[in-house]
Amino acid sequence: METRWVTFDLDGTLADSPFARVVMPWLHDCLLQRGVASPRDALRQEHTRRLEAGDDVAAYHWDDIASAVLGAQGEFAPPAPPALPVPPTLPMPIVEAMRGELKSDIAAFPLYADVAPVLADLRERGFSLAVLSNGHVGYQRTLLELMGVIGSFDLILGPDNAGSAKPDVGMFAHGLLAGRIALHVGDLLTQDVQAARLAGIQAAWVARQLAPAAGQQDGNDVRDAGGTGGTGENTDSDWLHLAPCERPRMALASGWLDAQVTRELAALGRARTIGPLDEAADQVPDAIILQMDEILSLLP
Ligand SMILES: [Mg+2]
Numbered sequence: 001m002e003t004r005w006v007t008f009d010l011d012g013t014l015a016d017s018p019f020a021r022v023v024m025p026w027l028h029d030c031l032l033q034r035g036v037a038s039p040r041d042a043l044r045q046e047h048t049r050r051l052e053a054g055d056d057v058a059a060y061h062w063d064d065i066a067s068a069v070l071g072a073q074g075e076f077a078p079p080a081p082p083a084l085p086v087p088p089t090l091p092m093p094i095v096e097a098m099r100g101e102l103k104s105d106i107a108a109f110p111l112y113a114d115v116a117p118v119l120a121d122l123r124e125r126g127f128s129l130a131v132l133s134n135g136h137v138g139y140q141r142t143l144l145e146l147m148g149v150i151g152s153f154d155l156i157l158g159p160d161n162a163g164s165a166k167p168d169v170g171m172f173a174h175g176l177l178a179g180r181i182a183l184h185v186g187d188l189l190t191q192d193v194q195a196a197r198l199a200g201i202q203a204a205w206v207a208r209q210l211a212p213a214a215g216q217q218d219g220n221d222v223r224d225a226g227g228t229g230g231t232g233e234n235t236d237s238d239w240l241h242l243a244p245c246e247r248p249r250m251a252l253a254s255g256w257l258d259a260q261v262t263r264e265l266a267a268l269g270r271a272r273t274i275g276p277l278d279e280a281a282d283q284v285p286d287a288i289i290l291q292m293d294e295i296l297s298l299l300p
Helices: 019-033 039-052 062-076 099-108 115-124 137-146 189-198 212-218 236-241 244-253 256-267 292-298
Strands: 005-008 128-132 155-157 181-186 203-206 287-289
Touching (some): 019 039, 019 099, 039 062, 115 292, 137 155, 181 189, 181 292, 203 292, 244 256, 244 292, 287 292
Parallel strands (some): 005 128, 128 155, 181 203, 203 287
Protein backbone atom coordinates (compact mmCIF):
# COMPACT_ATOMS: atom_id res chain seq x y z
CA MET A 1 0.00 0.00 0.00
CA GLU A 2 1.24 3.49 -0.80
CA THR A 3 2.63 5.39 2.16
CA ARG A 4 0.31 8.10 3.43
CA TRP A 5 1.71 11.01 5.39
CA VAL A 6 0.43 13.31 8.06
CA THR A 7 2.56 16.44 8.37
CA PHE A 8 2.85 18.78 11.34
CA ASP A 9 4.17 22.23 12.05
CA LEU A 10 6.23 22.31 15.28
CA ASP A 11 5.97 25.60 17.18
CA GLY A 12 2.45 26.17 18.49
CA THR A 13 1.31 22.85 17.05
CA LEU A 14 3.31 20.12 18.79
CA ALA A 15 4.66 22.31 21.59
CA ASP A 16 5.06 25.89 22.67
CA SER A 17 8.66 25.89 21.54
CA PRO A 18 11.44 27.87 23.20
CA PHE A 19 12.37 30.25 20.38
CA ALA A 20 10.56 33.40 21.52
CA ARG A 21 10.83 32.51 25.18
CA VAL A 22 14.55 31.78 25.51
CA VAL A 23 16.42 31.89 22.17
CA MET A 24 15.50 35.46 21.23
CA PRO A 25 16.29 36.84 24.72
CA TRP A 26 19.59 34.92 24.71
CA LEU A 27 20.58 36.34 21.30
CA HIS A 28 19.52 39.79 22.50
CA ASP A 29 21.80 39.56 25.54
CA CYS A 30 24.73 38.15 23.52
CA LEU A 31 24.51 41.04 21.04
CA LEU A 32 23.95 43.69 23.70
CA GLN A 33 27.09 42.53 25.53
CA ARG A 34 28.96 42.99 22.26
CA GLY A 35 27.82 46.57 21.76
CA VAL A 36 24.74 46.20 19.52
CA ALA A 37 22.33 48.95 20.58
CA SER A 38 18.89 47.47 19.78
CA PRO A 39 19.51 43.80 19.14
CA ARG A 40 15.90 42.66 18.95
CA ASP A 41 15.00 45.27 16.32
CA ALA A 42 18.18 44.54 14.38
CA LEU A 43 17.52 40.79 14.36
CA ARG A 44 13.92 41.28 13.23
CA GLN A 45 14.96 43.75 10.51
CA GLU A 46 17.60 41.42 9.14
CA HIS A 47 15.11 38.52 9.14
CA THR A 48 12.56 40.66 7.26
CA ARG A 49 15.17 41.95 4.82
CA ARG A 50 16.11 38.38 3.92
CA LEU A 51 12.47 37.32 3.58
CA GLU A 52 11.72 40.27 1.32
CA ALA A 53 14.77 39.40 -0.77
CA GLY A 54 13.16 35.99 -1.30
CA ASP A 55 15.86 34.07 0.54
CA ASP A 56 13.76 31.69 2.66
CA VAL A 57 16.75 29.64 3.74
CA ALA A 58 18.80 32.59 5.03
CA ALA A 59 15.74 34.30 6.56
CA TYR A 60 15.38 31.53 9.14
CA HIS A 61 19.11 30.94 9.72
CA TRP A 62 19.28 32.68 13.08
CA ASP A 63 22.95 31.87 13.73
CA ASP A 64 23.81 33.65 10.50
CA ILE A 65 21.35 36.50 11.13
CA ALA A 66 22.89 37.15 14.57
CA SER A 67 26.40 37.04 13.11
CA ALA A 68 25.36 39.47 10.36
CA VAL A 69 23.87 41.87 12.92
CA LEU A 70 27.07 41.75 14.96
CA GLY A 71 29.19 42.23 11.84
CA ALA A 72 27.07 45.14 10.60
CA GLN A 73 27.31 47.13 13.81
CA GLY A 74 31.09 46.72 13.68
CA GLU A 75 31.04 48.50 10.32
CA PHE A 76 29.31 51.59 11.65
CA ALA A 77 30.45 52.05 15.22
CA PRO A 78 33.08 50.56 17.45
CA PRO A 79 31.52 48.32 20.08
CA ALA A 80 31.01 49.94 23.45
CA PRO A 81 33.38 48.53 26.04
CA PRO A 82 31.43 45.78 27.79
CA ALA A 83 31.04 45.78 31.55
CA LEU A 84 32.54 42.31 31.62
CA PRO A 85 34.89 40.98 28.97
CA VAL A 86 33.14 38.75 26.44
CA PRO A 87 34.61 37.03 23.41
CA PRO A 88 34.12 39.17 20.29
CA THR A 89 32.30 36.44 18.37
CA LEU A 90 29.01 34.79 19.27
CA PRO A 91 28.89 31.29 20.78
CA MET A 92 27.72 29.16 17.85
CA PRO A 93 25.91 27.15 16.77
CA ILE A 94 23.11 28.54 18.92
CA VAL A 95 21.54 25.14 19.43
CA GLU A 96 24.75 23.73 20.94
CA ALA A 97 25.64 26.86 22.94
CA MET A 98 22.13 26.91 24.41
CA ARG A 99 21.60 23.21 24.91
CA GLY A 100 21.38 23.52 28.71
CA GLU A 101 18.87 26.38 28.54
CA LEU A 102 16.80 24.58 25.90
CA LYS A 103 16.71 21.44 28.01
CA SER A 104 15.45 23.31 31.10
CA ASP A 105 12.91 25.26 29.07
CA ILE A 106 11.51 22.13 27.45
CA ALA A 107 11.27 20.48 30.87
CA ALA A 108 9.01 23.39 31.87
CA PHE A 109 7.17 23.59 28.52
CA PRO A 110 7.10 20.03 27.15
CA LEU A 111 5.26 18.58 24.19
CA TYR A 112 1.55 19.40 24.49
CA ALA A 113 -0.06 16.60 26.48
CA ASP A 114 -2.48 15.66 23.68
CA VAL A 115 0.24 15.10 21.04
CA ALA A 116 2.15 11.88 21.85
CA PRO A 117 -0.94 9.60 22.04
CA VAL A 118 -2.12 10.84 18.64
CA LEU A 119 1.30 10.31 17.04
CA ALA A 120 1.34 6.75 18.40
CA ASP A 121 -2.18 6.14 17.13
CA LEU A 122 -1.32 7.43 13.64
CA ARG A 123 1.78 5.26 13.43
CA GLU A 124 -0.26 2.26 14.49
CA ARG A 125 -2.68 3.03 11.66
CA GLY A 126 0.22 2.99 9.19
CA PHE A 127 0.74 6.70 8.55
CA SER A 128 4.21 8.13 8.13
CA LEU A 129 4.75 11.36 10.03
CA ALA A 130 6.74 14.47 9.17
CA VAL A 131 7.52 17.82 10.74
CA LEU A 132 7.44 20.73 8.29
CA SER A 133 8.87 23.73 10.08
CA ASN A 134 10.28 27.12 9.20
CA GLY A 135 13.03 26.49 11.77
CA HIS A 136 16.27 25.02 10.47
CA VAL A 137 16.48 21.25 10.79
CA GLY A 138 19.52 21.01 13.10
CA TYR A 139 17.77 23.22 15.64
CA GLN A 140 14.33 21.59 15.35
CA ARG A 141 15.82 18.10 15.51
CA THR A 142 17.44 18.97 18.85
CA LEU A 143 14.13 20.30 20.19
CA LEU A 144 12.30 17.14 19.13
CA GLU A 145 15.01 15.02 20.78
CA LEU A 146 14.70 16.98 24.02
CA MET A 147 10.91 16.63 23.80
CA GLY A 148 11.38 12.86 23.55
CA VAL A 149 9.46 12.54 20.31
CA ILE A 150 12.11 12.46 17.58
CA GLY A 151 11.52 8.72 17.02
CA SER A 152 7.91 9.34 16.00
CA PHE A 153 8.89 11.21 12.84
CA ASP A 154 10.09 9.74 9.56
CA LEU A 155 11.07 13.09 8.07
CA ILE A 156 11.92 16.56 9.34
CA LEU A 157 11.94 19.39 6.84
CA GLY A 158 13.06 22.98 7.34
CA PRO A 159 14.11 25.73 4.95
CA ASP A 160 17.69 24.42 4.90
CA ASN A 161 16.85 20.96 3.55
CA ALA A 162 13.66 21.89 1.68
CA GLY A 163 15.00 25.09 0.08
CA SER A 164 11.86 27.03 0.94
CA ALA A 165 9.72 28.12 3.87
CA LYS A 166 5.95 28.16 4.41
CA PRO A 167 3.77 29.72 2.99
CA ASP A 168 5.72 28.64 -0.11
CA VAL A 169 4.39 25.23 -1.14
CA GLY A 170 7.90 23.81 -1.69
CA MET A 171 7.99 21.61 1.42
CA PHE A 172 4.85 19.79 0.34
CA ALA A 173 6.51 18.90 -2.97
CA HIS A 174 9.37 17.02 -1.28
CA GLY A 175 10.03 13.74 -3.08
CA LEU A 176 8.74 11.49 -0.31
CA LEU A 177 5.64 13.59 0.32
CA ALA A 178 4.40 14.79 -3.04
CA GLY A 179 0.87 13.57 -3.69
CA ARG A 180 0.85 11.44 -0.54
CA ILE A 181 -0.10 13.86 2.25
CA ALA A 182 -3.49 13.10 3.81
CA LEU A 183 -3.44 16.08 6.20
CA HIS A 184 -1.27 19.00 7.32
CA VAL A 185 -1.74 20.32 10.85
CA GLY A 186 -0.52 23.75 11.90
CA ASP A 187 -1.30 26.77 14.06
CA LEU A 188 -0.83 29.59 11.51
CA LEU A 189 -3.45 30.41 8.90
CA THR A 190 -1.00 32.52 6.87
CA GLN A 191 1.70 29.84 6.79
CA ASP A 192 0.43 26.32 7.45
CA VAL A 193 -3.11 26.58 6.15
CA GLN A 194 -2.28 28.85 3.23
CA ALA A 195 0.59 26.64 2.03
CA ALA A 196 -1.35 23.39 2.40
CA ARG A 197 -4.44 24.74 0.65
CA LEU A 198 -2.31 26.11 -2.19
CA ALA A 199 -0.74 22.67 -2.52
CA GLY A 200 -4.18 21.06 -2.63
CA ILE A 201 -3.75 19.36 0.74
CA GLN A 202 -6.35 19.10 3.50
CA ALA A 203 -5.42 21.63 6.18
CA ALA A 204 -6.35 21.49 9.86
CA TRP A 205 -5.85 24.64 11.91
CA VAL A 206 -5.04 23.79 15.52
CA ALA A 207 -6.60 26.55 17.57
CA ARG A 208 -6.14 25.60 21.19
CA GLN A 209 -6.81 29.22 22.13
CA LEU A 210 -10.42 28.74 21.01
CA ALA A 211 -11.05 25.79 23.33
CA PRO A 212 -13.45 26.83 26.08
CA ALA A 213 -10.95 26.61 28.94
CA ALA A 214 -8.05 28.28 27.12
CA GLY A 215 -9.44 31.64 26.08
CA GLN A 216 -9.80 33.08 29.52
CA GLN A 217 -6.34 31.97 30.62
CA ASP A 218 -3.90 33.22 28.04
CA GLY A 219 -5.46 36.52 26.98
CA ASN A 220 -4.87 35.45 23.41
CA ASP A 221 -8.41 34.70 22.34
CA VAL A 222 -9.07 35.71 18.74
CA ARG A 223 -12.70 36.03 19.74
CA ASP A 224 -11.79 39.32 21.46
CA ALA A 225 -10.78 40.80 18.14
CA GLY A 226 -13.50 39.17 16.06
CA GLY A 227 -17.22 39.48 16.31
CA THR A 228 -17.60 41.69 13.24
CA GLY A 229 -21.15 40.62 12.61
CA GLY A 230 -22.26 37.20 11.47
CA THR A 231 -23.10 34.72 14.16
CA GLY A 232 -22.07 36.89 17.08
CA GLU A 233 -24.20 34.89 19.48
CA ASN A 234 -21.85 31.89 19.50
CA THR A 235 -20.98 30.37 22.80
CA ASP A 236 -18.28 27.95 23.81
CA SER A 237 -20.71 25.06 23.68
CA ASP A 238 -21.26 25.69 19.94
CA TRP A 239 -17.60 24.86 19.39
CA LEU A 240 -17.78 21.70 21.42
CA HIS A 241 -20.67 20.33 19.41
CA LEU A 242 -19.55 21.20 15.89
CA ALA A 243 -17.49 18.72 13.90
CA PRO A 244 -13.99 20.01 13.03
CA CYS A 245 -15.01 20.40 9.35
CA GLU A 246 -18.06 22.48 10.30
CA ARG A 247 -16.14 24.98 12.40
CA PRO A 248 -14.42 27.02 9.65
CA ARG A 249 -17.75 28.31 8.34
CA MET A 250 -18.72 29.55 11.79
CA ALA A 251 -15.27 31.00 12.48
CA LEU A 252 -15.37 32.80 9.13
CA ALA A 253 -18.83 34.26 9.75
CA SER A 254 -17.81 35.33 13.26
CA GLY A 255 -14.78 37.25 12.01
CA TRP A 256 -12.44 35.05 14.05
CA LEU A 257 -10.41 33.88 11.05
CA ASP A 258 -9.97 37.45 9.83
CA ALA A 259 -8.88 38.49 13.31
CA GLN A 260 -6.37 35.65 13.41
CA VAL A 261 -4.88 36.62 10.01
CA THR A 262 -4.48 40.22 11.18
CA ARG A 263 -2.89 39.01 14.41
CA GLU A 264 -0.43 36.73 12.60
CA LEU A 265 0.67 39.43 10.16
CA ALA A 266 1.06 41.96 12.97
CA ALA A 267 3.26 39.50 14.88
CA LEU A 268 5.48 39.32 11.79
CA GLY A 269 5.52 43.11 11.49
CA ARG A 270 3.71 43.04 8.13
CA ALA A 271 0.95 45.18 6.76
CA ARG A 272 -2.18 43.23 5.90
CA THR A 273 -2.49 43.04 2.13
CA ILE A 274 -4.96 40.13 2.23
CA GLY A 275 -8.55 41.35 1.84
CA PRO A 276 -11.47 40.11 3.96
CA LEU A 277 -11.56 36.32 3.86
CA ASP A 278 -14.29 34.43 2.05
CA GLU A 279 -14.89 30.70 1.84
CA ALA A 280 -12.52 30.32 -1.11
CA ALA A 281 -9.57 32.06 0.60
CA ASP A 282 -6.43 29.96 1.04
CA GLN A 283 -6.23 31.01 4.70
CA VAL A 284 -9.54 29.31 5.51
CA PRO A 285 -8.81 25.80 6.82
CA ASP A 286 -10.68 22.63 5.92
CA ALA A 287 -11.08 21.89 9.62
CA ILE A 288 -10.47 23.55 12.97
CA ILE A 289 -9.30 21.38 15.83
CA LEU A 290 -9.23 22.42 19.47
CA GLN A 291 -7.21 19.41 20.61
CA MET A 292 -4.97 17.06 18.69
CA ASP A 293 -7.07 13.88 18.83
CA GLU A 294 -9.69 15.62 16.69
CA ILE A 295 -7.46 15.08 13.63
CA LEU A 296 -8.26 11.36 13.76
CA SER A 297 -11.75 12.00 12.37
CA LEU A 298 -10.20 13.78 9.36
CA LEU A 299 -8.22 10.76 8.19
CA PRO A 300 -9.22 7.67 6.21
MG1 LIG B 1 3.62 27.21 14.28
